[in-house]
Amino acid sequence: MYDKTIAELGAGLRAGDFSSLELTQGYLDRIRRLDAALNSFISVVEDSALETARAADERMKAGRAGPLTGIPIAHKDIFCTQGIKTSCGSRMLDNFVSPYDAAVVSRFREAGAVVLGKTNMDEFAMGSSNETSYFGPVRNPWDTERVPGGSSGGSAAAVAARLAVAATGTDTGGSIRQPASLCGITGLKPTYGRVSRYGMIAFASSLDQGGPMTRSAEDAAAMLQVMAGFDPRDSTSSEQPVPDYGAQLDADLAGLRIGLVQEYFDAGLDPAVAQSVRDAVEEYRRLGAEVVEVSLPNSALAVPTYYVVAPAECSSNLSRFDGVRYGYRCAQPRDLEDLYKRSRAEGFGAEVKRRIMIGTYALSAGYYDAYYLKAQKIRHLISSDFRRAFETVDVLMGPVSPTTAFRVGEKTDDPVTMYLSDIYTIAVNLAGLPAISVPVAPAQNMPVGLHIVGNYFAEARLLNLAHRLQQVTDWHKQAPAGFV
Amino acid sequence: MEWETVIGLEIHAQLATRSKIFSGASTAYGADPNTQACNVDLGLPGVLPVLNREAVVMAGRFGLAIGAGVERRSVFARKNYFYPDLPKGYQISQYELPIVGRGQVTIDLEDDGTKVIGVTRAHLEEDAGKSLHEDFHGMSGIDLNRAGTPLLEIVSEPDMRSPKEAIAYMRKIHTLVRYLGICDGNMQEGSFRCDANVSVRPKGQAAFGTRAELKNLNSFRFVERALRFEVERQIDLLEGGGKVLQETRLYDPERGETRPMRGKEEANDYRYFPDPDLLPVEIDDDFVAALETSLPELPDAKRQRFMEQYGLGRYDASLLTANRATADYYEALLAAGGGDPKLAANWVAGDLSGALNRDGIDIAQSPVDAGLLGGLLARIADNTISGKIAKQVFEAMWRGEGDADAIIEARGLKQITDSGAIEKIVDDVIANNPGQVEQFRAGKEKLMGFFVGQVMKATQGKANPKQVNELLRKRLS
Secondary structure, X not given: OOOOOHHHHHHHHHHOOOOHHHHHHHHHHHHHHHHHHOOOEEEEOHHHHHHHHHHHHHHHHOOOOOOOOOOEEEEEOOEOEOOEEOOOOOHHHOOXXXXXXXXXXXXXXXXXXXXXXXXXXXXXXXXXXOOOOOOOOOOEOOEOOEOOOOOOHHHHHHHHOOOOOEEEEEOOOOOOHHHXXXXXXXXXXXXXXXXXXXOEOOOOOOOOOEEEEEOOHHHHHHHHHHHEOOOOOOOOOOOOOOOOOHHHOOOOOOOOEEEEEHHHOOOOOOHHHHHHHHHHHHXXXXXXXXXXXXXXXXXXXXXXXXXXXXXXXXXXXXXXXOOOOOOOOOOOOOOHHHHHHHHHHHHOOHHHHHHHHHHHHHHOOOOOHHHHHHHHHHHHHHHHHHHHHOOOOOEEEEEOOOOOOOEXXXXXXXXXXXXXXXXXXXXXXXXXXXEEEEEEEEEOOEEEEEEEEEOOOOHHHHHHHXXXXXXXXXXXXXXXXXXX | OXXXXXXXXXXXXXXXXXXOOOOOXXXXXXXXXXXXOOOOXXXXXXXXXXXXXXXXXXXXXXXXXXXXXXXXXXXEEEEEOOOOOOOOOEEEEEOOOOOEOOEEEEEEOOOOOEEEEEEEEEEEEEOOOEEEOOOOOOOOEEEOOOOOOEEEEEEEOOOEOOHHHHHXXXXXXXXXXHHOOOOOOOOOOOOEEEEEEEEEEEOOOOOOOOOEEEEEEOOHHHHHHHHHHHHHHHHHHHHOOOOOOOEEEEEEOOOOEEEEOOHHHHOOOOOOEEOOOOOOEXXXXXXXXXXXXXXXXXXXXXXXXXXXXXXXXXXXXXXXOOOHHHHHHHHHHHHHHHOOHHHHHHHHHHHHHHHHHHHOOOHHHOOOOHHHHHHHHHHHHOOOOOHHHHHHHHHHHHOOOOOHHHHHHHHOOOOEOOHHHHHHHHHHHHHHOHHHHHHHHOOOHHHHHHHHHHHHHHOOOOEOHHHHHHHHHHHHO
């Protein structure tokens, strides 16, 4: 039951083999039984989940069910959910219950999906290990001594452990793909503008993008079908028509040109991870694709550029958390300044404060040109690298992350090492491109993700590539011991 | 030493859009606190701004009206600072690339000359909310109804050399924005506000002196008073060997003085950067062409036309074109049989304006509309009544007693033009005042007025003054 795809579950629901209520109850039981070891959920909403499941069963009977109707999913706790706490992994919003639904949340609501709860995450999506959460670290179901990656670590762990059929995530510098890679699931970051950011708590507005986290590419296609589309409430949302993602999953790969990014196979890459990625690329060669080496010469500049742009935007985006209207407020403020200072000092964790400080500095008078403006220029160079590459190849491939999941606590004292965990994913956000992480052969018994980057709005192609690999391999079907 | 004053103004005109600049909430004034603040205005987590097209249209109209045009690409930026009535912790404004670039307006000087004042730029931005300090003991209240209201900030060059010039410029912009229909100009409600940069320098010196920025100038009167106070303060300071500090000063209307704001409030580094939630505003030729065709006749052009078409002097033409409603009234009056343009101008600027001011009524709501007044002026033109009687009729019309003809009829105010009737009265007056007749005939010409007055008195003002004059001269000579 808990290994079925969304399509299989949908068929079972429509055939009356089982009800959404039973399915939902089953997932809730698993969460109650298994999540203590993982801490993947911040909130579990049993009552509303069961209520939605009942409504979905009614809808099923009335013949008005869609592909997601009655399917139990989870939302990353960065998406605003009316009536459910939306904490963003922070003490700052531990008391915040949103009065409105995010665009993504209302789309799933309309589709009839059952929301089991809200998943744990790095505080305000700032982290690569899910250790910066106010609600404690999430554990990797493949080895609970290890991190699940971040910032969408709760979603990745929950999907890998079969505590939800699928989950939503967000990706600012790798926050869908890196945890998907570390937990052995499929995670897609769509083109910037493909999925509405309305109601998704902003970290870095020009980089943030929501996307699906699932066990298979087929499920990711079904989830993206619900999430994607123009939203007039988001000025950066794209009016590009949304294709039928499921229809192109089986497309032939003959003649497809794959570019292996040579800069990504550098000294920092774990040789075992490199081997798994190369083996997967060989599979594509066997499926008829042509593989060539390509260069993205400005790759090395991606991490420093990102760590100017993203903190700059976050320093401004997080200004609204001031203790005045909602969220955490310090006890007994002496005056306005004290209210601001202590509410923010006590409400934010160390990593968030570090990035606010970096960003504030980068935007300050006298430093703006040297940091923010320079970073924007390099961002253009990085985009140009990709544009040139896509003149000769259809997709790019490489590893998602340089290593498999590291141990809890291993990198928490060294932010720069932690930042390098996203070294291959960050450039994609700076360019606004779509990319997917697909499970390939494990290394040291831990999952490894293959990174496939497409041109703008090539999500269907990425899902097609991931699906074709998943037809000839079964890495995505492996379940972590103890969570079968 | 002789000093020269240098003034530049920053005017905030609240744009007359129905909804806010980045949300769908209403901009109507005076609602209960926080009833016109939606999720976006409250700065809730996850909300995003969407630009109100109408605000761009209005800014564009202003750009065209001052000869600046509309910038083809402008960018919204975030101005970051913490304040409780600023919900997001930043104000969305325009910084490096405003929607309106350099333009100019022409102001009238007191000596009948004119002067061109440069407009450096005008940019779109959102207003903040209001902090309410009175009603809550030991606490402050926040009303976010105003948060997100669209503003056009109009920045002038430091081209004004006296408080009078500054006021003339401010009035000019005030007239312009109301002509364009982009701002209601209501200063009491804060729809039209002004900050001033003021400095003084020895006459003849090219370099500017150190300037002070004056805030809280929310009426024309306050602007003038604050500027006068500040200029004198700076001159006294410099003449006493002191130095002017570059600082922000608040005008206190009760004491009639300016005082420095606390230092902390101006020590901000706003850390401007382009707002990643909003795309650059791209304007194409079609947009500008549509704006150009929708532009009304502007005050300067209208005044020129009034002078040429109606033969009015500059003063009358200025009065009549000071706002669109008055100009429209005037032209409707002429169309309604108001006859002589000069007579019509006198009535609009005189009796009508007087009555409107007296009763605090807007010309658009005048109880005597252009049609009614036109009917009255027609009766003056055809000698049915004299100008003096017309004033009586006007007051009756103002009180709603009907149109001019009905009032003239009902009260028997029709002018006596029958020569026989007037002759008889003239003869009576001459007969009854032999002493005055003797003096007049002896050369005391100014007694003519006395005789005219007597005739008018006897006819309750209804005799045709021209005929009375002629007959008297004939009989007395």
